[in-house]
Amino acid sequence: MAAKKSLADYQSEYEKIIFADQPKKDILLVSLMKEMEKQFNIPFPRNAAWEKENPKIHAMYRKIAITRTL
Template identity: 75%
Template structure:
């Protein structure tokens, strides 16, 4: 399976936010898990990693915010 670009994740995000609520949360959770795996996103939050990966961190944070609303 090829790695997705950050733009690929953005496109998927845009499709997901148009889904109905129960499905949206499930799909956002799956997208977040895929991003954590592909970009080695640390949990809990790591400021040093975020400074080195600003765009990835911003996209991931957008998923978190959308999912919790």
């Protein structure tokens, strides 16, 4: 099992990905989101209580989602 990453690690990966060309950028962003979903147990569909309890994780996840073009 891979070591858990911090939010700073995800931010660093995000900053590298945003300079990639399309569609590679979208593919990498989706992969990053899926990894976060597993590590932080991000619920689907959205859960307001979870978002309130995990504002920093939610903010990073939303930032990634908003950056995607898919």
